[in-house]
Amino acid sequence: MSKKSNATQAGPAKVEVGSEIVTVRSNRVVQNNTTGPAEIVICDGKIADILPKRNWARPSGEKILDVGDLVVMPGIIDPHVHIYEPGQPAGEGFTSVTQAAAAGGITTVVDMPLYCSPPTTTLYALEKKLQSAKGKCHIDVAFWGGIIPGNQAELLPMLKAGVPGFQCFLMATGVEDFSHVCLHDIHVAMNELQDTDCVLLFHPEQEPSHSLPVQEDTMEYSTFLDTRPYTMEVEATITIAELCLQYKIPCHIVNLSSAQALPIIKDARQKGAPITVETAHHYLSLASECIPPGGIYYKCCPPIRDKNNQEQLWAALEVGEIDMVVSAHTPCSRDLKDLNNGDFLKAPAGIASLQFGLPLFWTSAKSRGFSFHDLVQLMCKNPAILSRLEDRKGSLGPGMDADLVIWNPEKEFEVNKNIIHHKDKLTPYLGFQLYGEVFATLVRGRLVYLNGKFAPKPEGDLLVTERKMPTRISSPYY
Structure with a gap:
């Protein structure tokens, strides 16, 4: 598998950090039981559909992020x-x-x-x-x-x-x-x-x-x-x-x-x-x-x-x-x-x-x-x-939030102070050689991080909607 990805050209000018993406394509999309080519269609911040490669289309004017062989997962x-x-x-x-x-x-x-x-x-x-x-x-x-x-x-x-x-x-x-x-x-x-x-x-x-x-x-x-x-x-x-x-x-x-x-x-x-x-x-x-x-x-x-x-x-x-x-x-x-x-x-x-x-x-x-x-x-x-968020986050499927990480599992990089975005740079991992560089992050379909750059405006949600007091349910792990 080639490590070169056309993600670096996914950069038609219309696809910029901070923009709303309507389609993400990759040859390695991690779904429930498979990893393979797929197109994730996004509408109003939700995943509307996930299509196999044979059904891909390219409507004009839409913001499509084609990342080639990079991995796309929740x-x-x-x-x-x-x-x-x-x-x-x-x-x-x-x-x-x-x-x-x-x-x-x-x-x-x-x-x-x-x-x-x-x-x-x-x-x-x-x-x-x-x-x-x-x-x-x-x-x-x-x-x-x-x-x-x-x-x-x-x-x-x-x-x-x-x-x-x-x-x-x-x-x-x-x-x-x-x-x-x-x-x-x-x-x-x-x-x-x-x-x-x-x-x-x-x-x-x-x-x-x-x-x-x-x-x-x-x-x-x-x-x-x-x-x-x-x-x-x-x-x-x-x-x-x-x-x-x-x-x-x-x-x-x-x-x-x-x-x-x-x-x-x-x-x-x-x-x-x-x-x-x-x-x-x-x-x-x-x-x-x-x-x-x-x-x-x-x-x-x-x-x-x-x-x-x-x-x-x-x-x-x-x-x-x-x-x-x-x-x-x-x-x-x-x-x-x-x-x-x-x-x-x-x-x-x-x-x-x-x-x-x-x-x-x-x-x-x-x-x-x-x-x-x-x-x-x-x-x-x-x-x-x-975290009681499984109805909207944590997996890829229609109706779920379009929260995605796009990354290169074969890419090696070194942890150094220049790439750390924590307020304090002190960490035992300085100098570590790690595999798995993140290329892009989408939150509800919005490109919040792209190749070292952040969206100009923070638009994350605070997930504290008022809850009812339901009858206790058993833990969903069992």
Whole structure:
């Protein structure tokens, strides 16, 4: 197959970044069970039809994007992204995060509730978040709410206002105004949310039952790793599984790092628990053995573990025991990371990777036998289901939003500061050679990113339409 694509000439002048596209053609369109030539017809931001090559026509005057052999698939949905707006002007805001997402082929992100001020734990805070986001988003954005002690009266109002679910922590977050919950708080919240279709997101760490030794050299990654052992994830996962079985409310484990927790999840599923789980790109691409002394830009919670654990995560992905792969994008500035200090215990946690999720995953996955369809399942379809967006996003078909990523899986490139669109350029992936360059991103038929350029005006939607309080449905994964 030739790597040369006529996408570089798809540039009749009428096809410009920011324009509305009515037809996308490619020899590699990833549909439910096939990858092959197809023409995607777009009308009013929706997919109107998908035609085989023999039926292609070229009406005069229409905006057609013919990308040759480049891959066309559903836009990626990242349900785990931390946006620091409002209230944190030094952090990643809606403009930069949605531009970086568009450059990475992501068409929808779901914002986490804790790193803004106020955190999204009340209806008032959700309204402030929406006001802050208005007119700044280059792609579509949805929003999680948060559960903290004492906010149970806010949960149903936020759910009705459009959040698909709520995140909580079982141990201290280090974030003011976003306290962790105890078992009593969770029971109160889950009773409040019975007979709804929401999902609860759990960070899978809880305080160990005994104190942990701390080595003297805090510039060594092993010192930090010893403070967050596997047992913290295992114990938290046991708690989450028991709650999920008791209430049968869909529960989702974010940021899974430890493969030792997977048998607990598998057992709970077999007993009927509607429980799902994600892992993040850094757990699949980075290993603790390779983290240099003082390399605090690798710090995240739960931590990056060893190569053997990483291989077990990949094996779980292959057999469907992990449902999705996300960025868990948590950018930190150089000042916050305090590079001159290099102290793993004092540095804030967080890894920036949003823009590079697709190539990070593909670079490792292609050699392991993963297909484009596997990629769509893990990064488009299942995240859409989790975020309660599967009726309009995550797959290609008539009636779905015309959210598309167009990319070259054979193209290799180097991650350097000049191509990073995150506000802060600090990332452990600098210098990485990755496969899978994004050429174009469409959101509801509009070309929001094209070959390094962004649409001049951000027109992403805020996905918070008022919701009814339906009878609880079982998790669509089962």
